[in-house]
Amino acid sequence: xxxxxxxxxxxxxxxxxxxxxxxxxxxxxxxxxxxxxxxxxxxxxxxxxxxxxxxxxxxxxxxxxxxxxxxxxxxxxxxxxxxxxxxxxxxxxxxxxxxxxxxxxxxxxxxxxxxxxxxxxxxxxxxxxxxxxxxxxxxxxxxxxxxxxxxxxxxxxxxxxxxxxxxxxxxxxxxxxxxxxxxxxxxxxxxxxxxxxxxxxxxxxxxxxxxxxxxxxxxxxxxxxxxxxxxxxxxxxxxxxxxxxxxxxxxxxxxxxxxxxxxxxxxxxxxxxxxxxxxxxxxxxxxxxxxxxxxxxxxxxxxxxxxxxxxxxx
Amino acid sequence: xxxxxxxxxxxxxxxxxxxxxxxxxxxxxxxxxxxxxxxxxxxxxxxxxxxxxxxxxxxxxxxxxxxxxxxxxxxxxxxxxxxxxxxxxxxxxxxxxxxxxxxxxxxxxxxxxxxxxxxxxxxxxxxxxxxxxxxxxxxxxxxxxxxxxxxxxxxxxxxxxxxxxxxxxxxxxxxxxxxxxxxxxxxxxxxxxxxxxxxxxxxxxxxxxxxxxxxxxxxxxxxxxxxxxxxxxxxxxxxxxxxxxxxxxxxxxxxxxxxxxxxxxxxxxxxxxxxxxxxxxxxxxxxxxxxxxxxxxxxxxxxxxxxxxxxxxxxxxxxxxxxxxxxxxxxxxxxxxxxxxxxxxxxx
Numbered sequence: 001x002x003x004x005x006x007x008x009x010x011x012x013x014x015x016x017x018x019x020x021x022x023x024x025x026x027x028x029x030x031x032x033x034x035x036x037x038x039x040x041x042x043x044x045x046x047x048x049x050x051x052x053x054x055x056x057x058x059x060x061x062x063x064x065x066x067x068x069x070x071x072x073x074x075x076x077x078x079x080x081x082x083x084x085x086x087x088x089x090x091x092x093x094x095x096x097x098x099x100x101x102x103x104x105x106x107x108x109x110x111x112x113x114x115x116x117x118x119x120x121x122x123x124x125x126x127x128x129x130x131x132x133x134x135x136x137x138x139x140x141x142x143x144x145x146x147x148x149x150x151x152x153x154x155x156x157x158x159x160x161x162x163x164x165x166x167x168x169x170x171x172x173x174x175x176x177x178x179x180x181x182x183x184x185x186x187x188x189x190x191x192x193x194x195x196x197x198x199x200x201x202x203x204x205x206x207x208x209x210x211x212x213x214x215x216x217x218x219x220x221x222x223x224x225x226x227x228x229x230x231x232x233x234x235x236x237x238x239x240x241x242x243x244x245x246x247x248x249x250x251x252x253x254x255x256x257x258x259x260x261x262x263x264x265x266x267x268x269x270x271x272x273x274x275x276x277x278x279x280x281x282x283x284x285x286x287x288x289x290x291x292x293x294x295x296x297x298x299x300x301x302x303x304x305x306x307x308x309x310x311x312x313x314x
Numbered sequence: 315x316x317x318x319x320x321x322x323x324x325x326x327x328x329x330x331x332x333x334x335x336x337x338x339x340x341x342x343x344x345x346x347x348x349x350x351x352x353x354x355x356x357x358x359x360x361x362x363x364x365x366x367x368x369x370x371x372x373x374x375x376x377x378x379x380x381x382x383x384x385x386x387x388x389x390x391x392x393x394x395x396x397x398x399x400x401x402x403x404x405x406x407x408x409x410x411x412x413x414x415x416x417x418x419x420x421x422x423x424x425x426x427x428x429x430x431x432x433x434x435x436x437x438x439x440x441x442x443x444x445x446x447x448x449x450x451x452x453x454x455x456x457x458x459x460x461x462x463x464x465x466x467x468x469x470x471x472x473x474x475x476x477x478x479x480x481x482x483x484x485x486x487x488x489x490x491x492x493x494x495x496x497x498x499x500x501x502x503x504x505x506x507x508x509x510x511x512x513x514x515x516x517x518x519x520x521x522x523x524x525x526x527x528x529x530x531x532x533x534x535x536x537x538x539x540x541x542x543x544x545x546x547x548x549x550x551x552x553x554x555x556x557x558x559x560x561x562x563x564x565x566x567x568x569x570x571x572x573x574x575x576x577x578x579x580x581x582x583x584x585x586x587x588x589x590x591x592x593x594x595x596x597x598x599x600x601x602x603x604x605x606x607x608x609x610x611x612x613x614x615x616x617x618x619x620x621x622x623x624x625x626x627x628x629x630x631x632x633x634x635x636x637x638x639x640x641x642x643x644x645x646x647x648x649x650x651x652x653x654x655x656x657x658x659x660x661x662x
Contacts, residue, residue, distance in 0.1 A: 041458065100646075106635050110633050110635040240459075296453040
């Protein structure tokens, strides 16, 4: 019964979209990389450095949107590093990805300590404020939750549409998907697999960083160590759950966020008084593993995912 | 640009490129120190001094290297079979948890408790990795994500136990477990020197793993599966069972890191038992080129950098994260260097 009560509140569905937003950005980023054939395990670290860079830029006096651009550019820089090592050099995507995560995370922490050596609690910035969409936001239940969000949430939803459109309705998307399925065919068309894959990883990493920036610029207004807390890894699971399709991945992210928002609220119920809070906190990670298990049988993995392409080699 | 295999690997090539990688890492560390407004040479000097400059420093480095030898071996063994075990952190905690349970609940006399705790820890760590590897071989679930996610689950599980059934009633509300009885601790190797037998166990484990890899059928099969699973299957190697055995070995080794930290150093279980030893094990293993004996050397090197950077950052205004950045950089430079020993980059 309590669950039903929770599900019927506008604040619950508002929270679902808020929790889903960073996941949507980063999941779309990872999806682009993987559709082009590159597993990007740098995602966790890129989200950390995106969260830091955007927040720091605003703290240093930039506007919020320029801050988002800074976060994105920083993510793209680390994406370029990942792409250079994994695409033309064909190095292990596992090792490079983890290396990029470690590098990006420690760089963010180092820069944080350099910039703010003395602080015990991080300074706050003025984050993005909710924007009501006229008329729609007056709708009962849905209005308050869906149409009274911060601009970054609307941007996250728009990103899904754009990614879907580009992937399935443009020559660029066709080439990108082909690079992940059958790279030799792309090369036969006179296109460069290397360029397409690198572009995908750089662009995807930019989106991951914006996902991280959502945390500091829309959700929390401060940067904390370990604030990303495995969200990147969860996004990798979401890409699999979404069968490498933007729409399904969006659905997965929202479903996931709903469970997350529900577990937070369940902690306040009589049930939460009996069950240790750690059990509730485990829910997102357990769900991610379950999602992977459920989808394992029918996942349509891109044919050339994790297979380096070296021209002239058969 | 594309890669072309070199006709013959010369010794200069094999050693030269890794040396360049290390030199570049030192360069990056120097730049980072300058960024912090410090003198790079002085900073590097402080790091080396902090790691090796006194008897205390050396012992600290050896102690820090101990868990890294175990997690490094765990990763090296798994990666050799291209089993991507990123869950050494969870396996370490599984080992630590079982060590504490056996050591404080069973009331075994010390000389019995010490080996029983070790065996129980190994079993726990092995089981911890068996689950994701079963999912991999049975259902094709990617083990990278599952082992990573299990790290978070395990840490929450430990936190739950430390605030519940395992909580030390005398702990002043601090979430920590009861301490092992004195006689169930690993003794020191030399009286008066703060270095316990966990370090020796690490060295022994490295030799054992090396022996397994070069002298046993399993070692051969692990390498074959890692090089090419299809070809291995074609050659009649039971790929699934090799992967499961690798998982048991790898998970068990990582668990020994938790065992040795609890029984050798800390005496009890806390949530900050490991500052990411499981993840650092990946760097240790990669810098050692996945060679078990190399893991010992690289664990000492990595531990020295961490201990040295901690000590340096207390003296100079350079954040200790310089160690983490340098090691991540070293990892990336090193994988490129290894590639360069075997391939030439050619235009066209």
